[in-house]
Amino acid sequence: MRYVFIINPAAGKGKAKQTVLPLISSYFNNHKGSYKIYITQKKGDATEIAKSEASLGGEAYIFACGGEGTTFEVLNGIVGYPNVSLGIIPCGSANDFVKYFGNTDVFFNIEHQIKGTPFPVDIIKAGEYYALNQCSVGMDAMVAQNMNRFKGIKGVSGSMAYGLAIVYTFFEKYNLSLDIKIDNGQTHRTHCLFAVCANAPYYGGGYKSAPFAIPGDGKLDYSIIETKSRIRVVSLLGLYRKGMHINLKICKWGNCESMEISAGRTFPLNLDGEIFYSDRIKFEILKKGIKFIVPSCLAEKFDDQLKRKRIGHAAIPNPLPVCETRE
Known part of the structure; x- marks a missing residue:
């Protein structure tokens, strides 16, 4: 060895x-x-x-x-x-x-x-690259892009840098009109605030974007949040950090093996905090891709968690727009 x-x-x-x-x-x-x-x-x-x-x-x-x-x-x-x-x-x-x-x-x-x-x-294949944790498009990708402005400042932690990046991004035009397809379902046009494809629960210094995600269970978790007013966004972020956004009507979430996203213009992609640019991307699972x-x-x-494989969560439907939503 x-x-x-x-x-x-x-x-x-x-x-x-x-x-x-x-x-x-x-x-x-x-x-x-x-x-x-x-x-x-x-x-x-x-x-x-x-x-x-x-x-x-x-x-x-x-x-x-x-x-x-x-x-x-x-x-x-x-x-x-x-x-x-x-x-x-x-x-x-x-x-x-x-x-x-x-x-x-x-x-x-x-x-x-x-x-x-x-x-x-499992890992996530994104074009020619691979990600271990989460891939995303939307405001959070822009936040990840802007986070680099604050990460090197003395006394600024990872979560603080993410919070400062959110404020900075808040005053930019962050919403995107995206065509999204989950697995082999239909493509749907979504005015999107966040679109996340996750292998594990956390990103952005502790935001629980995919609260039920388990690396190694053979599924990715997705979370898609529609664009709302800036005032609504402020209240939403608090829920998003705790993983409680899944209870909102504007959130569609579930399990998948792939998520395809395209737009009529180039947009930033967040791959485990690394920023790339494209006008289309496919996030797809590579089951048991690494050890x-x-x-x-x-x-x-961890072995016990893998054996239980999200008991009580496996029945979450995944095709848009019939995915899980809550009032």
């Missing part, structure tokens, strides 16, 4: 390297094991490093030490290599995917990571 740690020194407001290096050194000073540490220098490095290590063959644990951007890059380097398992040491400002597991502090425990269990989990390392102390709980 090889252990590879890819550290983004810019993550965590520049503290990722000084946070992670002592933890790795402390563990391997007292335990045998073959390990490598890479420090990225520029955008795209993590993908190239991960792909190079994966192509060496042999079983390997590759850890993304940074934020969502680092994980996104490492993921896109290891897809298609069944010999590799992905781990996350969450040094970024948001760390939304690991929030699903509850105790994020344990992801910094190198022993729990090394002794962790690799579980097959994800769940720290040893959390593995039994």
